[in-house]
Amino acid sequence: MTHPTLEELFEVCLARHRGEKGSASAEKHLSASCSLCEGRLQEIDQIVHAMVTDRSPDPPASWVERAIALFPKASLASRLAEFGRGLAEEAGRLVFSSWGSDLPAFAGSRGASTLQRLRFEAGGLELDLQIEHAGRGGSLLGQLLKLNPLAPCAGARLLATSANSQIAEGVSDELGEFQLFLSDLADVRVRVSTEGRLVVFEIPAPAVEE
């Protein structure tokens, strides 16, 4: 017995939807009660029926945006509780900010984005951070170094958070480098968990340029 191909079964299904019959050979085969082809046809019919009856409207975009914004808040609390669990928090000390220096190379603007360069220290750990602002968000490009002796701090876990509960996570690479992206850069904190330590770096807001 030769079974109709899937294409032929689709044609039968579409023809029946139009109130017509499919090809004579396929219809003849189906009328002989082939359970395999009946099952396939039923499955095809389910798909075609789902498509032609699908008139569900899209919800308003504002509802979707509100739902998307829900997650970070719920997620932030549990991530903060989990990140560096059991470790005492140390605060990183800001030792350099390009906004407060006269080094134009570090405090420039490029098109719609602005750059901010910061350096922190925390008990033998150094964080060199470049923040590129674009609109409300931007990227955090950084390098973590151990100072005694000087060596990249690889494999450190990072969690960046912002005031609007945005989260970005990453791990420093073999050079101690990392890149994080936040869609909102208000009140950013970068938490670093490495070698049994948890260091929190508070990013100061950029100074307002004249």
Place this chain on the structure above:
Amino acid sequence: MPNSLEAARERRVSQRKQYESMGDAELVSLCAQGGALAWEVLVRRYRRLVYAVPHRAGLDADRAEEVFHRTFSKLALRVQSIREPGRIQAWVVTTARRLTIDAMRERKNEGQNESEEFLHNIADGKPGVSDDLELLQTQHLVRQAVLELPASCRRLIAKLFYYRDQPPPYESLAEELGIPIGSIGPTRSRCLKKLLAEYRKLEREG
């Protein structure tokens, strides 16, 4: 230092595409690790299905919005502890249905004219209503399968099956899609075959 913001943006776009092609279980697992982008993809994937439940029940816009918002609020809180991430579709529909029932009862208590029959049926999960919810879920799955098709197939399927009133005549379809009229039938067959394969894959994953 790693390079510029454009590179970060490009990486985000490619990550989004990657997430969009992931199954629910993978997305839920990424959400559980704090993945905001995974959550966004999940919300966009389920927005229509969640909305369809209160919409079909005839709730007004304010109450439908409340059901929509509360369903995703519950999901945001529960996403890290959902036992069977692959069954999220059933979880979402059940939650939206329960919240819709609550909203309908509330409306009834406020003395508004309510469809007694629908409330009774939806609360008891009578065949008519559960069929309706089942159809919604199938429609959701088929839409997901369509999204997995090549762009040319997606366009053809959308025109042929997701029409408003009547399917468009082949002449205008051929002109609109820029393909010979004689190739519509064979292309349609190939696309439907691919759609069936994607649908089966998603069903297995679910």
